[in-house]
Amino acid sequence: MLSSDEQLGLRERKKLRTRQAISDAAVTLFLAAGFDHVSVAEVAEAAEVSRRTLFAYFPTKEDLVLHRFADHEDEPARVVRARPDGQPPLDALHEHLLDRLAHRDANTGLSDDPEVMAFHRLLTDTPSLGARLLEYLDRGVRTLADALAGSGDDLTTRLAAVQVISVQRVLAEDNVRAITGGATADDRYPVAVAAADHAYDLLRAGLAEHLR
Amino acid sequence: MLSSDEQLGLRERKKLRTRQAISDAAVTLFLAAGFDHVSVAEVAEAAEVSRRTLFAYFPTKEDLVLHRFADHEDEPARVVRARPDGQPPLDALHEHLLDRLAHRDANTGLSDDPEVMAFHRLLTDTPSLGARLLEYLDRGVRTLADALAGSGDDLTTRLAAVQVISVQRVLAEDNVRAITGGATADDRYPVAVAAADHAYDLLRAGLAEHLR
DNA sequence: GCGAGAAGTATACCCAGTGCAGTTATCGCC
DNA sequence: GGCGATAACTGCACTGGGTATACTTCTCGC
Numbered sequence: 001m002l003s004s005d006e007q008l009g010l011r012e013r014k015k016l017r018t019r020q021a022i023s024d025a026a027v028t029l030f031l032a033a034g035f036d037h038v039s040v041a042e043v044a045e046a047a048e049v050s051r052r053t054l055f056a057y058f059p060t061k062e063d064l065v066l067h068r069f070a071d072h073e074d075e076p077a078r079v080v081r082a083r084p085d086g087q088p089p090l091d092a093l094h095e096h097l098l099d100r101l102a103h104r105d106a107n108t109g110l111s112d113d114p115e116v117m118a119f120h121r122l123l124t125d126t127p128s129l130g131a132r133l134l135e136y137l138d139r140g141v142r143t144l145a146d147a148l149a150g151s152g153d154d155l156t157t158r159l160a161a162v163q164v165i166s167v168q169r170v171l172a173e174d175n176v177r178a179i180t181g182g183a184t185a186d187d188r189y190p191v192a193v194a195a196a197d198h199a200y201d202l203l204r205a206g207l208a209e210h211l212r
Numbered sequence: 213m214l215s216s217d218e219q220l221g222l223r224e225r226k227k228l229r230t231r232q233a234i235s236d237a238a239v240t241l242f243l244a245a246g247f248d249h250v251s252v253a254e255v256a257e258a259a260e261v262s263r264r265t266l267f268a269y270f271p272t273k274e275d276l277v278l279h280r281f282a283d284h285e286d287e288p289a290r291v292v293r294a295r296p297d298g299q300p301p302l303d304a305l306h307e308h309l310l311d312r313l314a315h316r317d318a319n320t321g322l323s324d325d326p327e328v329m330a331f332h333r334l335l336t337d338t339p340s341l342g343a344r345l346l347e348y349l350d351r352g353v354r355t356l357a358d359a360l361a362g363s364g365d366d367l368t369t370r371l372a373a374v375q376v377i378s379v380q381r382v383l384a385e386d387n388v389r390a391i392t393g394g395a396t397a398d399d400r401y402p403v404a405v406a407a408a409d410h411a412y413d414l415l416r417a418g419l420a421e422h423l424r
Numbered sequence: 425g426c427g428a429g430a431a432g433t434a435t436a437c438c439c440a441g442t443g444c445a446g447t448t449a450t451c452g453c454c
Numbered sequence: 455g456g457c458g459a460t461a462a463c464t465g466c467a468c469t470g471g472g473t474a475t476a477c478t479t480c481t482c483g484c
Contacts, residue, residue: 011450011461018462039439050464055441088424127347134346152423155386159411160419162382166374174367199371206418207372211364212300223430223481230431251470262433267472 019057022047026064031118035065035126062132065122069133072107073140076164077147089151093164094200097171101192104185109175110192112185120176141165160203167199231269234259238276243330247277247338274344277334281345284319285352288376289359301363305376306412309383313404316397321387322404324397332388353377372415379411 008016025046029038040061044054058064076093083092100108106116123129145161152160174195178188202210237258241250252273256266270276288305295304312320318328335341357373364372386407390400414422 009451014450015462040441041439051440052442052465053463056462059441061440088420090419090423131343131347134350135343138346148423155382155407155410156414156419156422158382158386159379159414160423162378163375163419166378167371170370170374174370195367198367202368202371202418204418204420206414206416207302207368207375208300208416210368211302211360211372221482226481227431252472253470263471264434264473265432268431271472273471 018047018049018053022049022054022057023064023067027119030065030122035061035122035129040064060132062129065119065129066132066136069107069136073136074143075107076140076168077143080144080147080151089148089160090164090200090204094196097168097196097200098193101189101196107172108192109172109179110185110188112179112183117179121180124176124180137165137169163203167203171195171199230259230261230265234261234266234269235276235279239331242277242334247273247334247341252276272344274341277341278344278348281319281348285348286355287319288352288380289355292356292359292363301360301372302376302412302416306408309380309408309412310405313401313408319384320404321384321391322397322400324391324395329391333392336388336392349377349381375415379415383407383411 022043026038026043029043029046040054041051043064044051047054054064058067076096079092079096080089083089097108101110104111104113106113106119109120111117123133141161144165145158148157148161151157171192175188175192178191179185234255238250238255241255241258252266253263255276256263259266270279288308291304291308292301295301309320313322316323316325318325318331321332323329335345353373356376357370360369360373363369383404387400387404390403391397
């Protein structure tokens with residue numbers, strides 16, 4: 001398989017490299033000194049571009065960090081669309097989450113890779129990043145609701161979408177917390193699976209039985 | 213009953229009046245010209261205080277608008293805590309929502325008061341306000357989860373909290389949209405009640421039956 | 425009415441983000 | 455290989471949110 005660069009022109013390849021250089025410089029500096037203690041001017045200097053060019057690639061300082069999530073923002077929607085005929089959407093989403101947990105995917109919070117952990121600490125320690133993360137998740141809700149259209153009436157699909165995304169976020173936060181607290185990903189894995197199963201049970205069968 | 217000012221000293225009364233003057237000036241100007249086209253300097257001038265004083269009352273420009281929501285951020289938590297002995301938390305929240313709808317409470321989105329509508333338009337038209345609103349809601353999730361502690365295990369209560377808040381937000385957005393689209397609050401009322409009932413049915417009994 | 429301390433102000437500053445005008449590099453084509 | 459078109463990049467100046475500091479003015483309790 002060819003490297004994805006190969007078929008692009010020089011101009012496009014340079015753009016990709018510049019984008020990567022800016023993002024890398026940003027994350028490195030932010031992890032070292034904290035998001036709020038690094039100015040975009042310093043990031044630009046480290047990446048050897050002008051401040052103006054930096055903003056051509058990333059519309060805000062927060063996006064220097066969070067553009068990684070943009071790639072995953074429509075993942076639940078894709079999972080639902082790609083599910084086998086006849087499989088209920090919740091089953092597809094549940095199955096996919098278990099798969100991501102098994103792969104220790106960073107998005108599930110179940111990774112003890114030091115770089116991933118530092119990244120998560122950056123997110124939890126920086127309010128402006130947390131706020132913007134909520135926006136990304138909210139866009140994910142809308143794409144998921146679109147993908148669910150046809151599986152139920154409009155209101156139901158929108159409610160389902162917001163519940164699924166919210167629940168996945170809580171699960172991921174719990175995993176991050178456990179691992180920040182010293183557990184390894186392997187320690188946490190069975191708990192994370194049990195939590196995911198429980199959460200999807202609640203989504204499917206409701207809260208009534210478990211909340212008095 | 214005494215007006216709440218009466219028992220306060222002059223200093224405290226002045227502070228309240230100043231705070232109100234700033235907030236009023238802000239909302240008036242924002243509604244007239246749009247959030248992004250009014251600077252905090254203009255708000256300060258209209259309220260006859262210095263820019264520095266404005267920031268002593270409201271930590272950010274967004275809070276000039278959204279401090280109103282801060283008062284309601286722990287409302288679901290209060291409802292749960294104040295519920296009669298033996299009533300399931302979801303029933304209390306459901307009942308309270310129906311009550312708020314019946315009163316055309318602005319927070320439910322079911323108000324066609326022109327000022328409330330303009331306020332909602334401000335929220336939906338201004339991304340930075342929408343983002344910060346999500347933060348307020350997120351704090352509401354945490355307070356609700358605390359209030360639910362004891363009604364179920366920790367994970368379940370946190371999942372329940374995030375689902376309840378998310379669902380209420382979707383319901384409110386739908387009401388706002390309907391009314392922005394030309395319906396009166398009275399037109400919308402039966403639909404809003406049905407939607408609320410349906411949403412709480414889903415929370416109680418799960419999505420499985422309604423999502424294929 | 426007096427001293428303590430809170431509220432408010434003026435000024436100067438930092439930094440994120442934008443508009444603009446000019447330079448440099450790549451591209452497609454001859 | 456050279457040449458215009460055009461995209462990427464740069465420097466600079468500006469707006470506007472938010473903060474630090476040092477100073478003045480007001481309210482409170484005695």
